Amino acid sequence: EDKVVQSPLSLVVHEGDTVTLNCSYEVTNFRSLLWYKQEKKAPTFLFMLTSSGIEKKSGRLSSILDKKELFSILNITATQTGDSAVYLCAVVMNTGFQKLVFGTGTRLLVSP
């Protein structure tokens, strides 16, 4: 069975801290890995990772993929209260429809 596991399930940090969110996967037909941020409504796209070892960066957020060890991490530096959200990791299956298998998510709370 295809599986995506995220850790930790929840995390509370102070503003200014750096956090690392983890995503490991076991899937039969991997195409790529996506990170999304979900606040009150639907997920918003952060990163798409296809190749191992190439860091993707957007402001204070960065992410990297390790296809040998089957995991990805999402880093957030100098956290702000606006970073509070659920962060979802999803694997894109290499099937005709490229469907997604989502992890359980990590709930991040950044306190002022």
Place this chain on the structure above:
Amino acid sequence: GAVVSQHPSWVICKSGTSVKIECRSLDFQATTMFWYRQFPKQSLMLMATSNEGSKATYEQGVEKDKFLINHASLTLSTLTVTSAHPEDSSFYICSARLLQGHNQPQHFGDGTRLSIL
């Protein structure tokens, strides 16, 4: 960037009612759209994949007669929850992808919160 619009955002209705949810890609054509269901504090579970001009592909355990999907055009897919009951109450989210066969992420609508009394 790609925008997906979902309507309505909130529905409250009586048990036995059928509810239709629309998902539109506003600035791009989507041959494939996806429908997800999300329970409180849980992740998104794929219900079905909707393809323009053909029948939807349902995930295991999802009743196709209960959740009717129609992908009438390259910019519109609809999900109809037929004869809804309280256990169908959930957050339903659609997504769309720009082009099949290319590395494009799915973009999500804002979701529909369905409450069946």
